[in-house]
Amino acid sequence: MKFTFVTLFQNIVEGYFCDSILKRAIEKEILSIEFLNPRDFSSSKHNKVDDTSVGGGAGMVMNPQPLFDALDELRAKDEDVHVVFLTPVAKPFRQNDAKRLAKKSHIAFVSGRYEGIDERVIEKYADEVFSIGDYILTGGELASLVMCDAVSRNVDGVLGNSDSLSIESFESELLEAPSFSKPQNYENYCVPSEYLKGNHSKIRSLKLALSECKTKFFRPEQLLKHRTRKSYEK
Numbered sequence: 001m002k003f004t005f006v007t008l009f010q011n012i013v014e015g016y017f018c019d020s021i022l023k024r025a026i027e028k029e030i031l032s033i034e035f036l037n038p039r040d041f042s043s044s045k046h047n048k049v050d051d052t053s054v055g056g057g058a059g060m061v062m063n064p065q066p067l068f069d070a071l072d073e074l075r076a077k078d079e080d081v082h083v084v085f086l087t088p089v090a091k092p093f094r095q096n097d098a099k100r101l102a103k104k105s106h107i108a109f110v111s112g113r114y115e116g117i118d119e120r121v122i123e124k125y126a127d128e129v130f131s132i133g134d135y136i137l138t139g140g141e142l143a144s145l146v147m148c149d150a151v152s153r154n155v156d157g158v159l160g161n162s163d164s165l166s167i168e169s170f171e172s173e174l175l176e177a178p179s180f181s182k183p184q185n186y187e188n189y190c191v192p193s194e195y196l197k198g199n200h201s202k203i204r205s206l207k208l209a210l211s212e213c214k215t216k217f218f219r220p221e222q223l224l225k226h227r228t229r230k231s232y233e234k
């Protein structure tokens, strides 16, 4: 699977792929990444990519011309590329989106900077528009990395053990039960004794109960969804 990062700041993105799981996935040629800098497409004398906002308002807005030209080139090379814009003015990115997008062959993430991207670029080129949360970042690069990471984990072969995907938080509405490593007793903090007895059905029941407790505490709306779904399934 290929990811293209359309960004003015390649260095911010590149470092993330220098280590760990995504680095290995690139080495194994399961994933590939490339960069497209709108500044390289600017037709202005000083490679300008932004200007003041038409109609007033603070800050600069990214011009249409460099992005139109960059995205035309991208589409000309691969008409199947799925173009995703990162902006707070969008639907929230969820685990279901990560799984769905993992089936695409090529995703391009377009990162805004300053006060954002001229709306006409989004209107012309967006296949989808995502926000990663209800807060404002200085640029879309972190948001595109968040999405890329979450999507990549769902691409076949990226994770060493794909079983870990099926038991994670958000696979159902519930958050995952607490995990413990060794030793069983560390500075008098103990692993729940039921986890140690080897009765897998009891461990499953306890994990479900703990998972419901965590969800009730942190995400009560998710627990409600879970219980509503379960009652319909009965």
Ligand SMILES: C[S@@+](CC[C@H](N)C(=O)[O-])C[C@H]1O[C@@H](n2cnc3c(N)ncnc32)[C@H](O)[C@@H]1O
Pocket (backbone or CB within 6 Å): 086, 087, 088, 089, 110, 111, 112, 113, 114, 115, 116, 117, 130, 131, 132, 133, 134, 135, 136, 137, 138, 139, 140, 141, 143
């Ligand atoms: C400072 S923000 C622009 C915010 C914009 N003026 C607004 O109020 O909606 C600059 C860029 O950061 C990115 N960005 C900021 N917050 C984001 C979020 N929550 N999700 C996705 N992208 C975000 C977008 O690419 C955006 O164009």
